[in-house]
Amino acid sequence: MSGPRDLPSRLRQNTWNGSIPLEIRLNPGDCRTYNESDPYLIQFPRLSYLGLLLPRIHAFFSSSLIFPDVLPTEAWVSYEDVPLKWHYPLGLLYDLYSGTDPAYAPDEEEEGRVVAVEPWKLMVNFSEYPVEHLVKLDADGKVLHDLFINNVKEADYLRNGTGRPVMSLSEKDSLQLWDSVKLHNFTLFNPINQKLLNPQGVALRHLPVKLYLPHAAPEESESGKAADTDKENHPGSLRVVQQLITTTLSSRQPQTIGTALNQILPSLFPSRRIVVLAQAVLHGAVLPLSASVEDLVRAASYLDGWLHIAVVMLA
């Protein structure tokens, strides 16, 4: 098999290979020797989930824990004061919270260059699980599997758009998909992903896109007063925005990132072509507003089939 040459395949491959160095330290409050424990270092895929890493982190730190019997399911990871949702892809968390500047489209020659990235310094905690903010992990990882499959189903429903029952996948394919996620194995993942992206005899109808806005971002102007009863503006709280996004505009023009953002968040994206107040970040890169959303869904979606896009305010 020769290396993929066409742009979509190359993009798919680059997206798949994207990873972030992590330096995870044990919360001193959970450590027998206060802050004497070594950090856990790992280069972890952007597309993967911290939920899959927690058991390994637990095993690494188990000898340093004040309460060695604490279950891996009590573990949670935080960055500064933000409890990180372990069922979000790591890359999304990084784009939302790390404060690292996203990359812009490089010149042709620059492509493939290696950029030295500082490890993202996280903390793992084994007490005071923030049940109000984080879903609790279970011993067998079934909760993560369940959340993942629900996203897969929803993305499938959006793409096919009909009222017919979701999940064209067989049981076997479905298990293979989950295995591919757990093992981060492209050879297992790709055939299933291709089946999902190319349903027989159906053109894609809607595109699975979710936008994540840090709460510091100004609210959309709402008709009438904002009746938010209890503002849960705890550190790192997000507003997640989703609307139906068609593959093409009525004028037969393809839906672009610019047209979609302008439709969904007009106050942050008043122009379809020019970045004014905020930019859309995916896999650490600023999305060009002219990019076709369908092309991105096909080449650069996360493992659950969604484009999870961080909306970052311009300084």
Next chain:
Amino acid sequence: MAESTAFPLISKSDFEDACTELSALFAKHSTLQQEWLSVEVETRNGIKFLKIAKPLREFESAQGGDHVLRRGNGLEMEEEVEEDEEALANPPSGQNAVIEYDIILSPSYQVPVLYFNIKDPLFRYPPTMKTLYQHLVSPYFKPQAERVSVIGGITVTDHPLTNTPVFFIHPCQTVAVLEASRGIQELIPREYLMLWIGALGGCVGLHLPIALAEK
């Protein structure tokens, strides 16, 4: 991009009308029932949804009465799931936890989705599968709820508007359930929502009070 939203799907405007109508109906007749504490249309991030609150009542602590759904007694349970007035008349003392049901229109599936959790000043009921089956899903429905998907048809997810963990009923079967529940007549939005509550709410304790159903 007008979407056809014929039954069993519902459009945003019809859904919002249904929420407004049901909350108005409740406001008018709330004294005729004891099942629900409040029914409010709320807006968050510019999205309207319906919040129904009712007191948490324990399956097993309810004294006597037919509401007690003891395990391993399948036949008796079957007929009594919806008839729990006796238990309502004797709410267990010392409880002030409240179940909040948020009914939110899914932009993907274009049907309402039920999100719910227990609001408790003492935080005794975190959103875990243990809480779900001990306090929210009646034992009668447990086998049914557990059978589907990875860990069952009711699981924990992030609330689409608050982004904090809550329970929800997976919406992928909703269309089929609604189709099976529908009569022959056309439904106005409020009737759609009542039908939806009847079809989906029962397994997690959300029942339309009879006094409202009759109005």
